[in-house]
Amino acid sequence: MASDNATDLKDEISELAPFDPTKKKKKKKPVAQDHVEEVEKLVETTENLSVEDAGESVFSGMKKKKKKQVELDIEENEEGDAGEDNDDGKLGEDEQGEGIIFGGEQLPWEGTDRDYKYEELLDRVFNTLRENNPLLAGDRRRTVMRPPQVLREGTKKTVFANFMDSCKTMHRQPEHVMTFLLAEMGTTGSLDGQQRLVVKGRFAPKNFEGILKRYINEYVICNGCKSADTILSKENRLFFLRCEQCGSSRSVAPIKAGFVARVGRRKAGV
């Protein structure tokens, strides 16, 4: 918001140059009726946002009217008719931050015949969005993993076709993911020519998904902020997970296959 305000202000200065005389007059006015303002300010600050949104173009017209009114009599102001109220609010907020208040008036295409520029419209929509629901404007995005595509190779082997794809979305070394998968499944496997993972044994896509979920929980997700934007690095034999979002770092357990029982035929000598 702060940076927006700054840019807004800049625009305003150029915009307001012709308005200057009117501004001076208005500046006088609030001094006269400061007490009213202070009471109404609070109400206005809340109202203003919605009011502004509705009647952006109306305002420029209104302003002239108000000017006249002011010139006619200042006492009427204290009674606070609707039009005046808005004005007061404006001036009151003027001191706090002008970006929001003049947002309506300082639309760059206001009063001209030219077309809107894309950036201008984009700024406008984001300003409105931030005002009304700031949660939506934040750049929190979810990373979506594709479900694993699993094929059967023969009867005894399973192929994880988009293995590389998954590794890329998680930003992890394929070797690391592979060792984890194989250790968890208690089998052996390798990468084939098309960079697919071939594992021994029969597995359903659901199995892979479950293991990948566990992998992500343990080796990808940051504990502090739950973001998946992390880096796994090895520092003297230990793996550390560093979060790119919040900068926190934690160590992760090394992958151990643990006990693997002998399956299959035993040779005579063993």
Add this chain to the structure above:
Amino acid sequence: MSDLDTQIPSTFDPFAEASADNAGAVSKEYVHIRVQQRNGRKSLTTVQGLKKEYSKTKILKDLKKEFCCNGTVVEDPELGQVIQLQGDQRKNVSTFLVQAGILKKEQIKIHGF
């Protein structure tokens, strides 16, 4: 064992606090329950990391009776005694171990698909 016991109190034990913490949290030493595929639709369950104090054979006997499956205790040079059971008994084993009061739920890690 008795040697160790007598040694520790006499010298300053840097790990005393840590081990006490572990006793509080109890989640340091995991028991890993894994499943392995065999031929066909058969599989094998292994229970690794049970404490030395427990007699694996006695636990195995009850497990076998409970789940109606066969099993054995395997000696591993690094990991000590490991219980093997026939079939995918991961859920059964974990609930059994928790109910028998041998372990807490946080100490069990179930691996496999």
